[in-house]
Amino acid sequence: MxxxxxxxxxxxxxxxxxxxxxxxxxxxxxxxxxxxxxxxxxxxxxxxxxxxxxxxxxxxxxxxxxxxxxxxxxxxxxxxxxxxxxxxxxxxxxxxxxxxxxxxxxxxxxxxxxxxxxxxxxxxxxxxxxxxxxxxxxxxxxxxxxxxxxxxxxxxxxxxxxxxxxxxxxxxxxxxxxxxxxxxxxxxxxxxxxxxxxxxxxxxxxKVDIISIILSTIGFGGIVYGFSSSGEKGWSDPEVYITLIVGGIALLLFIWRQLVSKEPMLNLRAFLSPMFSLSTVLIIIVMMALFSTMLLLPIFLQQGLMMTAFAAGLLLLPGGILNGFLSPVTGKLFDKFGPRVLVIPGAAILVLVMWLFTRIDLETGSGTLIFYHCIMMVAISMIMMPAQTNGLNQLPRKYYPHGTAIFNTLQQVSGAIGVAFFISIMSAGQKDYLANSEDPTSTTELAKALSAGIHNSFYIGMFFAIFALVLAFFVKKTKAPEGE
CATH class of the missing domain: 1.20.1250.20 (MFS general substrate transporter like domains)
Structure with a gap:
């Protein structure tokens, strides 16, 4: 045998x-x-x-x-x-x-x-x-x-x-x-x-499961479309909430069908691996923080600090370059020491930098913002790929296509959700500030309102980061199952 x-x-x-x-x-x-x-x-x-x-x-x-x-x-x-x-x-x-x-x-x-x-x-x-x-x-x-x-x-x-x-x-x-x-x-x-x-x-x-393909398309497509549209149209728009409801129902039916099918299109039994499930939640939080910050900071730089689009892009470049150089380094450190020595400090740094972002205002200098952004990109490089690799390592070989598809899908969905969610918080903060302003139409007050909205968004981001830090303490090094 x-x-x-x-x-x-x-x-x-x-x-x-x-x-x-x-x-x-x-x-x-x-x-x-x-x-x-x-x-x-x-x-x-x-x-x-x-x-x-x-x-x-x-x-x-x-x-x-x-x-x-x-x-x-x-x-x-x-x-x-x-x-x-x-x-x-x-x-x-x-x-x-x-x-x-x-x-x-x-x-x-x-x-x-x-x-x-x-x-x-x-x-x-x-x-x-x-x-x-x-x-x-x-x-x-x-x-x-x-x-x-x-x-x-x-x-x-x-x-x-x-x-x-x-x-x-x-x-x-x-x-x-x-x-x-x-x-x-x-x-x-x-x-x-x-x-x-x-x-x-x-x-x-x-076997090709046509019904699963249709449910997946309506489910993930509806959710991404709904959240992406909410920033422009608002949560009360029927097109937004109806799309989200239909997408949510289709997604639930898709999940049910994958669990009862003998040959599922997307094998959700990958979530039976504890570290894969934990890594998935960590990745969702990190992607929400990344995508939302990449949108919030340019808005603050251009509309708050009155920078040009090109100047705002240059300010964010050092952090992007630093993250690019660090990703292979953290990968090698992961191979040598495992995930905990990277993920736990990375999550702690993410909490710190989210708190620092709640302190920025119209007087904050460019050098300070570059420094904060660089710290954030360091934190993300310490969490993102080590957590993802550790989660995938626990899966049997037959689940590799399903695990990678789950991670990549949730990165896109969480990015769309993060952008819409944090923009909504920012907009609500702006409205609250201007409602109590004596001169809500002045340029100075509009800039201050934007700053208040940005603060609210980063406060919520800080609470997400704290949750990620708690989860990081449960991360353990994994190894591939015997006889994958």
Whole structure:
């Protein structure tokens, strides 16, 4: 009788002949420019409203649709990575992304530009799970930290430098050059993948559950759309709360169907692994803090401190660069010392920096804000990839596609929820301040109102960080189950 563990060992032995570094570089290049597009347009949206002659509420869909499509597609990717080879998935994702980028660059009106963004998002939605699933298969648990640290560099660094890079390009060129700049790198990734990328995943072709796909699309899509729209339309708008209710019901039905199905599209039994569940909650909190801060700080810098968009982007650049350099370092430290020595101090630092952000005002200097932002990015690099890698390490091999899909889906959903939630708190704080102001229309009072709203948001963020710190004390080093 064959020992199940021997089959796994033989697979790792076969993979030992594959050169991992070229594959890792290929994945990082492709994913970097895919994720970069989530924030690359943020500063350009104002220029686009004038050039394309559409209101801001319309142009905002260039960002919302991207997050919406990625949020919908990632859960389905758990099924797709078992139907197609690594090369087919990655090359298909990057070809789609490149085609969408070209459509955006050549677009002369908003509908064509929106179609291009949606095509780009399809590529990104396929890219993220393939990248993480490939890393899990290529690297044994004791070496995953460093590899996942490289992925952390992509996931954190790319969106962090997006606004700065966008401002730099727009200083000299029109907005289509944002896409012309990305296109050569996307095509380069396709060429490198065609040469170096090997098939490492196992094609099992499980049963396709159409009902689960529909429920997943309505559930995750409805929730991401509802929260993304709430910042613009308000929570009382029927389109917002009806979408959230429908999405919530569909998501509950999706969860029920996955639990009773013999071949679930997204195997939620991964949550039976305690450290995976704990890591999931930590990642949700960190992503909410990251996405909301990336939106709150630029608003405060531009509308409170009256900085230009490019200057605001430059101020946030040091923290983004620092996070990018630290992600591989924390990955190697994770391999050597385990998660606790990183996650617990990281969560404590996150609590501290959220408290520091509640103290900022209109007199706060640029150097202080840069310092605070850098501290926050250090904290996130200490929590994000170590917690995620530790959680995934506890899963059996057959759950890898499902675990990575769950993490990537919840990152998108929590990012959308975090932005909407904290913007709503900020807006409420502004209204409360102006309601008690003697001169609510003056520029000074409006700036002070914004500062009050920002404080409220960061206070709530601090309470989330305290919760993350409590959870961090329960983190334990994991190892892969016997006979994965």
């Amino acid at each position: 064959n020992n199940p563990g021997s089959e796994v060992k033989s697979q790792y032995k076969d993979l030992g002949n594959i050169k991992r570094l070229p594959i890792l570089i290929t994945l990082v290049i492709g994913a970097f420019f895919s994720i970069l597009n989530e924030t690359l347009l943020n500063i350009a949206l104002v220029d686009m409203t004038l050039d394309l002659n559409v209101p801001y509420s319309t142009i905002q869909w260039l960002s919302t649709s991207y997050m919406l499509v990625v949020g919908i597609l990632i859960p389905i990717s758990a099924l797709l990575v078992q139907w197609f080879t690594t090369r087919q998935m990655f090359l298909g994702a990057m070809i789609l992304f490149s085609a969408g980028t070209l459509v955006c660059a050549l677009a002369v009106d908003f509908p064509v530009l929106l179609i291009g963004r949606i095509i780009q998002a399809f590529g990104t939605g396929l890219m993220l799970p393939v990248m993480m699933n490939t890393i899990l298969i290529l690297y044994p648990p004791e070496k995953r930290g460093a590899a996942m640290g490289s992925i952390g560099l992509v996931i954190m660094f790319a969106p962090a430098i997006g606004p700065t890079l966008s401002g730099l390009i727009l200083e000299k060129f029109e907005w289509p050059w944002l896409f012309y700049f990305v296109l050569p790198f996307a095509l380069l990734s396709v060429v490198i993948a065609a040469i170096y990328l090997k098939n490492v995943s196992e094609v099992t072709k499980p």
